[in-house]
Amino acid sequence: MPMQPGWQRPEPRGKRREEGQGERIYRLLKQEIFDFQLLPGDRFSENDLAARMGASRTPVRQALHLLEQEGYLDVQPRSGWQVRHVDFDHLEALYDLRVVLELEAVKRLCALPTDVRPLPLQMLRHFWVDSPPLTDGATVASHDEQFHMTLVDTAGNPEMARVHRDVTEKIRIVRRMDFTEAARISATYAEHGQILLAILNHNLKEACARLHDHIAQSQKEVRKITLHALHQARRETRD
Known part of the structure; x- marks a missing residue:
């Protein structure tokens, strides 16, 4: 059956679910940083966070990279993630x-x-x-x-x-x-x-x-x- 003009293949349901999970984890982590539940200098790994959030590493990584871009986190080679100190x-x-x-x-x-x-x-x-x-x-x-x-x-x-x-x-x-x-x-x-x-x-x-x-x-x-x-x-x- 030919595709109609302007038709777009819908995104896989799993991908949409991961994006939703990433947004949820992003908001939760950001609030924890704002509330000083995660303190400046605190370190954690993607695996630890995935287990705590009940999610796979893909949405966790999405949330972490977004928080890194906004200046709240730093990624440390071979030692995981760290909450950035207040400058x-x-x-x-x-x-x-x-x-x-x-x-x-x-x-x-x-x-x-x-x-x-x-x-x-x-x-x-x-x-x-x-x-x-x-x-x-x-x-x-x-x-x-x-x-x-x-x-x-x-x-x-x-x-x-x-x-x-x-x-x-x-x-x-x-x-x-x-x-x-x-x-x-x-x-x-x-x-x-x-x-x-x-x-x-x-x-x-x-x-x-x-x-x-x-x-x-x-x-x-x-x-x-x-x-x-x-x-x-x-x-x-x-x-």
């Missing part, structure tokens, strides 16, 4: 790049005509200023990322937005620590509101100052909280 110097460089990108975005947003109020900024105001604050740290962390990415997206340069999303992914492992304390969640709401209102009022000087101080304070707190969490996790492992 605070590298993270500070990424935070510096983040500041540059977001300040440029704020300048562009403040330069819009005074009668232009982009819908994404109005939606941010509804969440961060007009609505009751949330208290769950993980949920607020996700909205915080979206806040900053929306500022850059709305500025209108897709390449700036692409680089900013890449930076956001790379600093996520420590940045989310800023939302493990209630005081930091409250501060984020207040500071986001101040940044937004300054932008919507086209007050460039205040918007830039508020944004710069917000990121700098977050960066300082993140380093302190992360070091404390690592210390606690290592002590609990020893105990």
Whole structure:
């Protein structure tokens, strides 16, 4: 029977299953790294992980290589895989790049005509200023990322937005620590509101100052909280 134009042979069911397993293992491992269940410097083999995850080595290898590409793991010849150490110097460089990108975005947003109020900024105001604050740290962390990415997206340069999303992914492992304390969640709401209102009022000087101080304070707190969490996790492992 002749094949119809555009017809594609379906992928084997086993291959689709392995891809699904790889995605599952990737998410589980990444969460374990984020939660410091796997600590920086921890080593493991593909066989050990496959046994623990109840999967074959193929999806395990897929997940590991993806985490390696994202900077969370290193592969060691003849000694397996290792969780990468937290490189605070590298993270500070990424935070510096983040500041540059977001300040440029704020300048562009403040330069819009005074009668232009982009819908994404109005939606941010509804969440961060007009609505009751949330208290769950993980949920607020996700909205915080979206806040900053929306500022850059709305500025209108897709390449700036692409680089900013890449930076956001790379600093996520420590940045989310800023939302493990209630005081930091409250501060984020207040500071986001101040940044937004300054932008919507086209007050460039205040918007830039508020944004710069917000990121700098977050960066300082993140380093302190992360070091404390690592210390606690290592002590609990020893105990």
